[in-house]
Amino acid sequence: MGRFEGKVALITGGGSGLGRLCALQWAAEGASVVVTDLIEQRANVVAAQINDEGGKALSLKADVTREAEIEAAVAAAVAKYGRLDIMFANAGKAVPGFGTIALEDISEAEWDDVNDVVYKGVFYAGKHACRQMKTQAEGGNIVVTVSAGGHNAYPGFGPYCAGKAGAAGLVRSMAYDWGRYGIRVNGLSPVHGMSVNFALPPETPALGMSYEEAQLAESGAGWDAATMFPGPLKVKRPPSLEDNAAVATFLASDASTYMSGVVIPSCDGGSFARTSIPIPENWSLEDQA
């Protein structure tokens, strides 16, 4: 028995990266998956793969900035599969200019471009999931993809970081307000091992690789954690989407049934534990002697 046998999951931003991988993995473990994305073709490819492999999936274009499209996607999930157990509010996009526009020069349109997705889009996904889930005796489960940027600043990513911090706030508020309906809400904050597509033009096919894996593939180099990983934890392989998907899957599964209102840094390699005081990356106790 898979962990998602009999469950119905809707994923936003399911056509690439983390959302795509979770769609494939959860379907392989028994979920009926509604794969949605701004780019319809991406969602179609993922759903087709699931159906070809004997799973159950439906694909839809759903732009998380448009409330009516999210409402329609939830309605389509219920019409096709009868219920909604898991909403994975995962869609996200980078700040316009990918960190090249000074925060003080960001226009209202540029602010809205990213925040309508990473902040307001999470509200729409949660809102319409709740409206369905509160009618279900078993309640439901909402998982939100936040980001390291929701806890710490990335240079040039002010509007994104603010929106992601807002998404973390929504996780707590939704968990508090909807717990009485048996709806739990948690988030994960990916740090490393995330989708290289995020930094590439939307017409790029979904590559299914992390930045670190893509860099190795391009350079042909082998993985050297000591020089290539900017966190304290040194592992003998690069961080990957699988590392982040494992945390999303834990939150989406019954293994975390009694958790709510929590945002977990995923795949952080100890980065959040490290002080910013400059200490040589490869310091050792022996060198101190």
Ligand SMILES: NC(=O)c1ccc[n+]([C@@H]2O[C@H](COP(=O)([O-])OP(=O)(O)OC[C@H]3O[C@@H](n4cnc5c(N)ncnc54)[C@H](O)[C@@H]3O)[C@@H](O)[C@H]2O)c1
């Ligand atoms: N890749 C990173 O650097 C990184 C790091 C930390 C957190 N995150 C977050 O992880 C989540 C998943 O991103 P990913 O890394 O898999 O990137 P990705 O670019 O591979 O996938 C994101 C998907 O979201 C879709 N999308 C964008 N705008 C949308 C909208 N308005 N409505 C619906 N779908 C939309 C895109 O078309 C894309 O298919 C996002 O919330 C992102 O902010 C990404």
